[in-house]
Amino acid sequence: MSAPTEERPLEHRFGPYGGQFVPETLMPALAELEAAWSAARVDPGYRSELDGLLRDFGGRPTPIYRARRLSERAERPIYLKREDLNHTGSHKLNNALGQVLLAKRMGKSRIIAETGAGQHGVATATVCALLGMECMVYMGVEDTRRQRPNVQRMELLGAKVQPVDAGAKTLKEATSAAIRDWVTNVQSTHYVIGSVVGPAPYPALVRDLQRVIGDEARAQMLEREGRLPSRVIACVGGGSNAMGIFAAFIPDEEVELVGVEAGGEGIDTPRHGAPLTVGGRAGILHGSRSAVMQDEEGQIVQAHSISAGLDYPGAGPEHAHLRDSGRARYVAVPDRDALGAFREVARLEGIIPALETAHALAWVMAQPGGELDLVCLSGRGDKDLAEVLGAAGA
């Protein structure tokens, strides 16, 4: 159920996007990873081990839930794909399980990861505990502050959390630090990248591992409603939960795909995290060409979002391609509206969503037009309580 069975080659490029813009030192490791994933994803032994863990350890399949009071208010059915019910509380576990299992097959002894919201770090630390691997997670100092409970969880799970003090001290800098570690320790180490970003084959690899979200949800919708949703909506940081749920619906042309980015303080200001929505010239960040926030000389600029997981100046290359081809569209929701949705969904549904997810929920609540909406509820919001209650007090 979790990986594609066809032997289609892994994409290096998505239209003009993607590629491998990394130091030469990493090139053999990328080739090795590509070969390993090409073999593993069609290997019944690997897949049954992964599927077994996703089920028994992770709690899959996750349900779809027809949100009662949200649907009533919106006067149309709104379904939530409950990735918050995964072990560790978000979709990030799907990718971490797949990649750490793969690293083990490749004979790597050490795992590194970057994290913004901390959910990918927690998922990776969890799987490393399960499989007995050494784990180091890079996290911006600002994010260690605003996602404190996740730092504590990672440490409890036996991972070392390395705070990153450069630049804006958020996800971009944590990713750069992880890549530098990988360049230095590439022979022993696998880098578990947390989203559909990075050099090939990562965007395709992470999508393959996350498409379980869409594959399940599509079948569940058909079973429950006897039809496909008219709109599928997901938040986009790097874009892994969105790519995961979109992937299954791409051939269904009648289904509208909507990615919701971080509008921050407004996309008419420089303080946002919405490179796909804003558009402009493509750029290169963390090893691939995609939508990137940059100045006219090509310096990457700092993103801003209330939500650490969306506070990133780039997005996955496949999303940039889906945008250009018109198959998906991308919109931005500002901090303020995401905070509003966070509280509203908690009271209306008894579900506290992650602040990242709250962006997608805010858009759905404000945008009628669908007849049947499916939202990826990418994670739960326990980690965000201090930040949200702090923002409300301020």
Add this chain to the structure above:
Amino acid sequence: MSTTAMTGVQRIADAFASTTKRAALMPYVMAGFPTLAESVRIGEACVQAGADVIELGVPYSDPLADGPVIHEAGTRALAAGANVAGVLEVARALSSSIPVVLMCYANMVFAPGVEAFVERLARTGACGLIVPDLPLGEAPEVLAACESRGLALVPLVAPTTTPERMAAIGAQARGFLYAVSVVGITGERSGLAERFAEVVAKARASTQAPVALGFGIATPEQARQAADAGADGVIVGTRLVRAAAEAEDPAGAVGALVGELAAALAPTDQRSAS
């Protein structure tokens, strides 16, 4: 031949051929650090002290191949107002006296368009370009733009590079082949020299171009070991950038270190000093 009549590729070849040292000495200078004007003085001090080629770094927001010292210098250069126009003025000022090879991350080359970027670079009189995050498969457009202007696109090889890749990269090397001496990012390291000979020999077998060894080389002793290992050029970066960061007189401090490195590479010095 006057330097202006030579192409960048020829000027670099000439620098390797005509050095009186055992290997060409190739200091790295971060353009705009601590200021644009001071980085020109640092470059001039390198020339005075015996440098053969200058590798001129372009400050970048996200330098993935660089360790903390060069990253910090780039961050400070940007904060001090360094931009592409300013960096290219540094390249122009130094190019009259020494071959300059620009070290610039890929996004800055692609941002204005490859043709436009390379044309601007060529107009400064600089001789070549190193793009540390542009491996062979992504290089054709930049290579073509450089070739048509006689500029050298200098590729890198690493200890992890496979023999097949090494051959393909070596065949495309122009100016020189940059052999990365360690698995890792830029920074000072001790006890590297055991692998120098192997790294240089593998690189040498793949190319007609001179082989320059870099990453981690900081001391005169290491420079001598690089020459012993057969390197045609020795690149020293982080040690010099750190000196520029720490000294009251950055140009004086960098010049003094480059002088010591040059002395260590003098043919008479051989192994007698050790």
